[in-house]
Amino acid sequence: MKKRLISLAVLLSFAMSMTSVITACNGTEPSVDDTTPSGGDVTSTPATETDSKFEPDDLPANLNFDGETINVLYRDDVVKSFYVEEQTGDIVDDAVYNANRAVEDRLNIKFNVTTKAGTANADRSTYMNAITTSVMAGDNAYDLTAVMTFNMPTLIQQGVFIDLNEVQYLNFDKPWWVQDLTDLASINGKLYFASGDITLELTQRIFCMLFNKNLAETLGTEDIYALVKDGKWTLDKATELAVAAYADLNGDSKMDPEDRYGLVITDYNHISGFEGSLGLQETTQDADGIHHIDFGGERVITAFQKLVSMISDNDGIYYQIKSDADSNETHQIYYNMFKGGRLLITTTEFHQISSVYRDMNDDYGVIPYPMLDEEQGGYYTLARNVYSSFTIPKTCEKLDAVGAAMEALASENYRTTSQTYFETALKVKYSYDDETSQMYDIIKGGLTFNFGFTFNAVTNYFSSLIVNTLVKKEANWASVYASNKDAAENSLQKFYSDVMALED
Secondary structure, three states: OOOOOOOHHHHHHOOOOOOOOOHHHHOOOOOOOOOOOOOOOOOOOOHHHOOOOOOOOOOOOOOOOOOEEEEEEEEOOOHHHOOOOOOOOOHHHHHHHHHHHHHHHHHOEEEEEEEEOOOOHHHHHHHHHHHHHHHHHOOOOOOEEEEEHHHHHHHHHOOOEOOHHHOOOOOOOOOOEOHHHHHHHOEOOEOOOEOEOOOOHHHHOEEEEEEEHHHHHHHOOOOHHHHHHOOOOEHHHHHHHHHHHOEOOOOOOOOOOOOEEEEEEOOHHHHHHHHHHOOOOOEEEOOOOOEEEOOOOHHHHHHHHHHHHHHHOOOOEEEOOOOOOOOOHHHHHHHHHHHOOOEEEEEEEHHHHOOOOOOOOOOEEEEOOOEOOHHHOOOOEOEOOOOEEEEOEOOOOOHHHHHHHHHHHHHHHHHOHHHHHHHHHHHHHOOOOHHHHHHHHHHHHOEOOOHHHHOHHHOOOHHHHHHHHHHOOOOOHHHHHHHHHHHHHHHHHHHHHHHHHHHO
């Protein structure tokens, strides 16, 4: 892969000129500076002494918790996005490591991280049960728990977490916490989970697309970057380019992975990325802040018709009906198609760029999911709802120390680790040119949050119904919606009732 090269000296010289990876989620335009911390040694520095480009935290300068151990539960396959025990030489790993040590030194605490399997579908219940069992037993095994956001509503309903708004030292108005998510997650004025710069996972799970630059040049494909920048990257345009790219290479008169494809949605979950990119929301809020299922409007109907037409009426466009939470064996077929120059456009997530495609020889471009039409006026995206959000079990006896640790680590990452990952690993190491770097900013700057997508588990899996309807190529969403709205609404209102009953 012919990535851009930049010297460590250059990176160091620009280390403190970046803005936060999460800032765009709070309504501020993202920076396009290619700047980064080096991932070198980090010392514990009071927030008041940090560079003026970064907002300082409000933690008292003399906080000292006398070596208190903060016991954290985290999923084993993604723990390095939050905690690294030893330096590895990888710039992102080392940035995480340095942030961990800086916070431990600053507060005189020690992180003790327990990992368990919890990402694969088969492991999720076991992971959640570890939390509920600990709370019910009162054994104080965990002071802080990182939970897959998809599973969070189920645990909230069981009443095992405290209201984070009541925890000293946490300030959710700060840019290292995602305001849109905390607003969405608040129930009757209480907040049971939050996420942001405290982990890299939220950014790593942002949906995007890649296109094979070499293949695009060979085919004479229209300039895709220009389409994005000119506001012309739409579903219709994506379909047009994908159809034009298809070729029956093996001559068997049927579409199969030995052919050349135009567009592949490489994971079942990536279909949800279109819900974000088309500007759709599954719910609306009433005057009391209660969400209600509301997904039957004209724009929704139009979007369904276009999506179903795109995936069912055109050769060269394929969607994967399996999730990598179960197996990625079939996914590898389409990864290899893209890397081998037989696929023009593929869906992906930020974290796969530095893993699945890191050894790719062809040049590729990074682009947002397409808009519904040019009138939409902006590009939006979702983060796949498997990123970790953070909660404190209601049995925790170290609330001050845990609150300070959460705030300090999120603040430290905001200034260092998030910058290393986004500004260096993605925008330099895994970019070919300045245009690619600009695309990362466009995509991240359009990150939105969807209540129905986040709270899928307590809406009778309404968000999953949307994806399944598309997969079945059912264009008559109005009929499907009419048949399923009441069940989804009843499930959601039961969730609210259960949670509010816990508060009485």
